[in-house]
Amino acid sequence: MSRKVLLIEDEPNITEAIRFLLTREGWQVETHAEGTDAVQVILAAEPDLVILDVMLPGKSGMDVLRDLREHENMARLPVLMLTARGQSRDREMAENAGVSRFMTKPFSNSEVLTAVRDLHAQASQS
Amino acid sequence: MRDTLTGSRIRERRQISGLRQAELARQVGISASYLNLIEHNRRRIGGKLLVDIAAALAVEPSVLTQGIEATLISALREAAADAVGQKAEVDGLDEFAGRFPGWAGVLAQMHSRVVSLERTVETLADRLTHDPQIAASMHEVLSTAAAIRSTAAILAEPGEIGAEWRDRFHKNLHQDAERLAESSKALVAYLDDSESADDKSGIPLEEAEAFFAGQGHHFPEIEQGQDAGQISLDDLDSGAAKTVAREMLAVYAADAAAMPLDQLRDALAGQEVDPLKLAARFSVDLPTVLRRLAFLPKDLLPQPAGLAICDASGSVLFYKPVPGFALPRHGEACPLWPLFTALNRPLVPLRKRITQLGRTIAEFECYAIAWPQAVTGFDADPVYRSVMLVLPTESALPARSDASEVGTSCRICPRNQCETRREPSILSEGF
Numbered sequence: 203m204s205r206k207v208l209l210i211e212d213e214p215n216i217t218e219a220i221r222f223l224l225t226r227e228g229w230q231v232e233t234h235a236e237g238t239d240a241v242q243v244i245l246a247a248e249p250d251l252v253i254l255d256v257m258l259p260g261k262s263g264m265d266v267l268r269d270l271r272e273h274e275n276m277a278r279l280p281v282l283m284l285t286a287r288g289q290s291r292d293r294e295m296a297e298n299a300g301v302s303r304f305m306t307k308p309f310s311n312s313e314v315l316t317a318v319r320d321l322h323a324q325a326s327q328s
Numbered sequence: 329m330r331d332t333l334t335g336s337r338i339r340e341r342r343q344i345s346g347l348r349q350a351e352l353a354r355q356v357g358i359s360a361s362y363l364n365l366i367e368h369n370r371r372r373i374g375g376k377l378l379v380d381i382a383a384a385l386a387v388e389p390s391v392l393t394q395g396i397e398a399t400l401i402s403a404l405r406e407a408a409a410d411a412v413g414q415k416a417e418v419d420g421l422d423e424f425a426g427r428f429p430g431w432a433g434v435l436a437q438m439h440s441r442v443v444s445l446e447r448t449v450e451t452l453a454d455r456l457t458h459d460p461q462i463a464a465s466m467h468e469v470l471s472t473a474a475a476i477r478s479t480a481a482i483l484a485e486p487g488e489i490g491a492e493w494r495d496r497f498h499k500n501l502h503q504d505a506e507r508l509a510e511s512s513k514a515l516v517a518y519l520d521d522s523e524s525a526d527d528k529s530g531i532p533l534e535e536a537e538a539f540f541a542g543q544g545h546h547f548p549e550i551e552q553g554q555d556a557g558q559i560s561l562d563d564l565d566s567g568a569a570k571t572v573a574r575e576m577l578a579v580y581a582a583d584a585a586a587m588p589l590d591q592l593r594d595a596l597a598g599q600e601v602d603p604l605k606l607a608a609r610f611s612v613d614l615p616t617v618l619r620r621l622a623f624l625p626k627d628l629l630p631q632p633a634g635l636a637i638c639d640a641s642g643s644v645l646f647y648k649p650v651p652g653f654a655l656p657r658h659g660e661a662c663p664l665w666p667l668f669t670a671l672n673r674p675l676v677p678l679r680k681r682i683t684q685l686g687r688t689i690a691e692f693e694c695y696a697i698a699w700p701q702a703v704t705g706f707d708a709d710p711v712y713r714s715v716m717l718v719l720p721t722e723s724a725l726p727a728r729s730d731a732s733e734v735g736t737s738c739r740i741c742p743r744n745q746c747e748t749r750r751e752p753s754i755l756s757e758g759f
Contacts, residue, residue: 216474218496307471307473308473308474314478
């Protein structure tokens with residue numbers, strides 16, 4: 203069965219590049235560009251992994267993550283968070299919200315791919 | 329004593345001229361041992377001998393006798409006081425400046441530059457952290473850079489990718505490069521504009537404060553009874569700034585009506601400023617007095633007066649600076665300012681001597697009080713605001729031992745042993 207990643211990012215060209223990279227790796231990639239209804243989209247898509255931008259229109263990625271973790275069976279869903287703010291306090295805030303991995307922009311393709319592979323492997327083992 | 333340094337200057341000049349002590353002594357007809365005593369400031373010198381030595385050294389006598397400029401000594405004292413981890417020999421300061429005026433000047437100049445750069449860092453650190461426009465611009469730049477990096481890396485990979493993907497990525501790269509150029513230009517233009525005197529940052533509070541500063545924080549028309557609503561706000565760009573300024577002007581007008589200028593002139597004539605006495609005399613509350621004192625013309629209150637008003641969240645609602653008094657524009661201020669501690673004890677008037685650290689040390693007499701902004705109904709929680717009047721103390725007076733130390737914000741505060749510290753200071757890392 204195909205592994206599914208849901209990419210929630212409002213920068214279309216970042217979305218396109220990541221979609222290309224992950225599709226090539228055999229992932230089924232779904233995308234979304236809004237924060238407001240992001241939790242509902244995640245619940246409906248049932249992905250194996252979420253890549254979540256912090257600065258989203260309507261609702262921040264931090265709030266999306268906090269709300270997501272309150273849902274049943276969503277406590278362990280791997281979430282890779284992307285942000286342009288890499289200060290320690292942002293990282294701490296993300297960890298408190300329940301992030302699985304935190305990555306600052308501009309990231310490299312290999313960093314994203316490695317993080318996705320690691321997170322998926324960890325989730326599969328648990 | 330400055331005049332006892334003539335000998336040091338003679339020695340310095342002789343060495344610059346490359347003359348040996350014995351040679352100079354012979355030229356002016358004294359013994360080398362006597363010149364040695366003069367050069368070590370153990371013998372006073374004047375009259376014909378001074379003129380002869382000056383001639384032998386090819387300088388004006390005044391160059392040898394002239395005292396060191398007080399400003400240079402003062403600047404060196406400030407540099408010594410600000411030094412971190414290095415204790416300067418303050419007792420030998422006059423001698424140092426007398427013997428090495430050039431080096432002393434360089435040190436004073438360097439210290440002045442460090443102070444100026446610290447101020448710039450302070451402003452920029454605050455802006456970079458909290459200015460919403462810079463934060464948005466930086467996000468735009470970094471997101472575009474991320475897209476470019478990712479796309480370019482895909483195109484640079486060895487091996488073929490499909491023509492459709494390749495064309496799409498080329499188009500994306502072009503789009504992102506254009507975006508990056510535009511957003512970078514916009515960011516630079518914004519930062520450049522911020523340096524200009526006509527800075528309009530787009531933040532309503534700052535715009536309104538700049539408007540007040542442009543008027544010298546004083547409105548003669550309102551003092552003469554004109555309606556505050558008739559003051560022109562055409563210089564303000566945004567509607568939000570106009571609303572904020574209008575509210576501030578309404579408060580100003582109410583304070584001016586409660587404490588008319590002519591009566592205040594009598595009350596302040598020859599008197600030390602005493603806010604509580606003024607409150608009693610005019611039958612007004614203390615916040616009114618503190619605000620009013622900050623907005624008086626110089627002929628009534630010659631000394632500069634700073635003011636800060638905040639709400640219960642600590643957000644600064646109005647800020648009138650005075651030299652040396654610095655509050656961050658966008659929050660994260662030092663919680664030790666009486667402006668904030670007053671919120672712990674509403675309606676209790678505070679008077680506190682404050683030393684602000686972080687640059688050339690400045691001392692202030694601060695008066696503060698927190699008061700309920702409005703009573704909204706029975707059993708409703710009161711919403712407090714706090715106001716603080718900041719009066720610089722006479723710089724000639726020695727620092728008081730009972731003065732409390734405060735910073736501006738943790739990031740640029742050198743006071744490391746502080747129970748309220750939120751984050752390490754960049755100054756402690758050797759800035």
